[in-house]
Amino acid sequence: MAFIPAASASALTPDDILYMETPGHFTLSADGGNLVYIRTAGTDLKPPANNGTLMYVDVNSATELALTGPDQSVTACALSPDGKKVAYAAMPREGGPVSMYLTNLTDRKRTALSGVTDELAGSFLFLGNDRLIFTGAPAGAATDSEVAIVADELPGPVILRTYSLKDGVIAPISANNDVITIWEPSPDGKYVLYKASPNPKSWETGATFRYVLLNTLTGEEKELFTLVEGYQDENQFAWSPDSSDVYIEKIINGGLRYPVENAAELLVYSPATQKLEEVPLNWERGLHIDIFNSDIEVNPFNGGAYLFLADGTNPKLVRATRSNGGWKMTTLNGRDAGNIFAAESDSTGSTIVYNYNSASSPPQLFRAAVSGSGITDPVRLTGLNQDLIQKDLGTSEVTKWEGAEGDTVYGVIRYPPGYEKGKLYPLVLVIHGGPNYADFDSWRDTWEFPYHLITDKGAVTLSVNYHGSTNFGLNFARSIEGGNYYSLPTEDLMTGVDHLAEMGIINRSQVGVTGWSNGGILTLALITKDPTLKAAVSGAGTADENSQIANTNGIVMDRMYYEKSPYQDPAAFQNILPVYQAENVRTPLLMMIGTKDPQVDPSSAWVTYRAYKEGSQAPVRFVLFKDQPHHMTTPETQARKIQEELDWLDQYLFSSL
Template sequence: MIFRKKFSLSVVLLGIVTLVLCPVILAQEEPLSHDDILKMEYLHKFVLSPDESKIIYLVTEGDDLTPPADNATLRMILTKSKTETILSSPDESVTSWSVSPDSRHLAYTALPRTGGDSYLTILDLTTMKVEKMPGVPKELLNGFSWAGTSGLAYLGPSPDTPEDTKPGGVTIMDKEPDPVILNSYDIKTGEITNPTTNTDVIYAYLPSPNGRYILYKSSEYPEVWLTNPEFTYYLLDVENGTEDEIMTREEGYQDENEFAWAPDSSVVYIERMINGGMHYPVRYASDIITYSPATRTVEEIPMQWDRLMLKDLFNDDIEMTPFMGGVYALLADGTNPQLVKYTKTPSGWNMVLLKGEHQGNIFALESTVDGNTLYYNYNSASVPPQIYKAHISGDSIGTPENMTHLNAKLLEKPLGSSEVIEWKGAGGDTIQGVVRYPPGYTKGTLYPLVVVIHGGPIYTDFDSWRDTWEFPYHLITSAGFVTFSPNYHGSSNYGFDFAASIEEGHTYSLAVEDMMNGVAVLADKGVIDKNRVGVTGWSYGGILTLSWVTKDNSLKAGVVGAGYQDENSQLAYTNGIVMNRMYYDKTPFEDPEPYIRNMGVYNAGNVTAPILMLQGTVDNAVVPASAMTTYRAYKMASKGDVQMILFKDEPHHMKHYDNQVRKVTEEIEWLSGHLLS
């Protein structure tokens, strides 16, 4: 058992649903190491090639690492033989990629793993000939999409943007941004064209498979915070240069929605965000509309589902996949999204809720053109992701066929089991959460509990493998804990009203009540020792940790990652003022009383649990000054030990492996020292 040493300086600056069971844990099995989780193979975006002959997917070693430290590798599986090929070279790390509409070429950008500048590579998937492209515009290296079979569309500044000739390096606050336009780079000739002539900022775009159309949305000022940003959706006809204005909507800059084209380019599917927020828009739910270039008409798909579409913020794959005549969609259902099939008929849209052994644990998918075969990412809270193949017949998902074998060494280690539970939270509402049990869990034994709180609050703890340096669930359970991850009031994927329930300043109170009730249920079930309960979380999870410890003296330890309880300093960032406008009627300067009632800095004298705060010095979401102010207030007033570690030059999502390891090490040592002794 390792106890955290006392420091003379307190700030250190550094450089009930389905039970999923794993195999019986044997005594000789080697326990998990930090590298097993922090350097595991992470499955990112995958696509089925348009000719349906191959699956191409990206795998990284680790999460959030600055390329090339993530060792991102492109892999290909032939759909018939399941033969696998590594496409990118072992001395490069891939940063973006796309398959051409004719399935012949793979374009990708990469960095040398030994360091150096980014470059573009074109790989002929028939001959496997590799061609590095010289003289590529630097903006293209940041991301692109195929526009036809020889063009790469990308975003860049307008050539008409005036140059700032005044001396000095300055940032002008709240200055309207310069235009961002669409460009196209021809891989055969090197010619660059500008398909659009817009004078605003293009924020998202998607070319059609046939290359004729580009759907995009733009705004004069996407990150304006004094008013609500307006985004206009356009369809550009590349052949004749005309544009159709589809719609204009108020949307928050922090939210991204998805576009997907039908295989024949006849229809584009648009995820339409349904926004809440008191004075600034924030997506609480979304549905699907379609736009037809031929008829220039918008059509709503009747979702026939109260909670509407799944939104999975940290998944690179989109939640809808068209086929000829319809679209597959993942719908929100708390911890376990549901896969449905919408088909267009002469009388309207028909919805089928699919059945199968993997239903509820599918988190990304690709469909064949006829809609009869799916390739999908299956995983659970105790089973890491793999790509599977299954045939669809009527309302049934056929027998799954495993296509990948990721993390073979990790799967040899003891991973424990997991379960989704339900209980009554604030206001009598049903709350869900994910419980992860340690390897060798013995029913009837009272285990120490660590509550692992998700960020957001617009996010969800799914019945899904989401282990990262931020949320190292299995490293914590491997240390002998049960972990509990509740989807408190304000979480997404439980419907509009549930997400909106924390408006009017209820940002902390409902969530804390939800979590306390959940802990009580686990204690009543004889799962955990109610006298050995700790809490940890990153971002909004850290914020809620700081609030909870002011209200509950039964907690024995807390770890706060990128959290604060000082709303005044947080207004220095756009993220802070926008959060205030979402959930409060006024800012703390206009009306301080609601904040004083909520903010932990005014109630730190109630804290008895030992607190460890972890914070990056260049955090781009949580103002470091707000975290530091919180630390000072808790350090002065708390009855428990309060310590803080600053991670030098780290943003909100830490980019350096050594610091990720240090974060996890400090976190588990702190929890172990206070809960396992």
């Protein structure tokens, strides 16, 4: 069947994606009446370009209003335990220093806070209703004035400190000598749970973290347990509204020589009984893991919690309640079940606010009641992306096929506007990063992964949850260890293409591929194995492990997935690394990276570019973005990345149709 391009009526532009509105950091008051969140326009942008606006929602009347104006860009916020006031940090949109404010939600009166430090403004929570808590160096700690850097030197302590909302006094509240990385105060202000390590970013074997309960009234600290974790591990602590229980997400790590976050289980601790116990999830895949939304898995109410369980592309929302000394798990059903990706509960568990979205529907916040196993009477609370949702965004679905090792592999298909069954469309594989991440049935369009700008050109996209992805079980996530880092995922990608061809969706001879981070890495591997691909875009990718281990992320990834380094066993890596197979490439390749990328060393990208330039029989283009990190932070560079990508696909994939 001939390819017919999509209708032009949808007319998506890069700005539709670059400045898409997102509801972040939403928090519901214990009585279920007040909701605050930060509405941002765009992703990864540094202030003032992120245009963060603090929003308030009267949940009962489903009305919302902005608490900050167009002159401020909000960077962080916290709702008081009584739900009556919100503290936030903001900077002028035209640029300038960060300030902090306290707003009364009853009369909307705003008060500027004095004596604010950069450490406080960076990240804070309420400790009770009258203080803020944050982390920082101890008072009087020496500033870094050394002219030399000593490799792997232990960092100085990072302790808990408080800020009084009454008089602006800052005081220490912990006396630890190690580095606190995550903390969560109880709503009544009596306790703080934190985790700390002498060297959280240790790259050799992982770091030993202490999990500690601090009594803020007595100063007593109780070590609950210790755990060896990786420097990238981020887990959630969440207190019940009555402060009787604190839930602890416990990371289950894979990794050969260094821990990698692959799954999670749940613990609960009661200060009154001093009892630490495991919450039996009765679910092999464990808690849902989203490394870009690390504080949404557990949402307590008095007597239990709402939990997100890992279920591949669509997390399972369950209600966990204590019952006769045990735990009862109830899977929730309803109109939006399966596409709820974050939630907050009132203290009774009878009302929730949640983020609904899908691969073809941008996010909105909803209020709903919970009765038994049912999510009922959903009411939309937000009106985000009004211009975007008026456009034809096509449709989407989850599909599955037999991939590497005979395992079932899941992927997300996004169809172009005006898709007609039976007609054959070009395909673009859009490969997720990680690899310990997943492609969800969720709206994830960003400058890195502009799915709908691609489908708007009349193509189908497929996002594959290749071996190594999370949320499909520990064994699936660990399957790429020990020499399978490239082989299993690339087989999953190629069988995914064959699957869509067999379904009669795509033209097998018109396939391109794009990805960022590990998606860029796998793009470079895939084109050494499949010479039929018409176009390839590798963002922040490398095919060379030797120079990649110059940075911490590189050596850690090497230790996670390989038994030896490329310097310890060079022969093994010569059989694995795509850089040694560049002569097989027949696909036009565009490479892009930031010159200050700390995750993928730019030198390794340079090595890859030159190897592919010498070996490939097709064009190779290399674009570097000045002074940009892994997640690029300026609108100009993000827009240039998207335009380079679309132009490359136009030239080598779509122009050949």
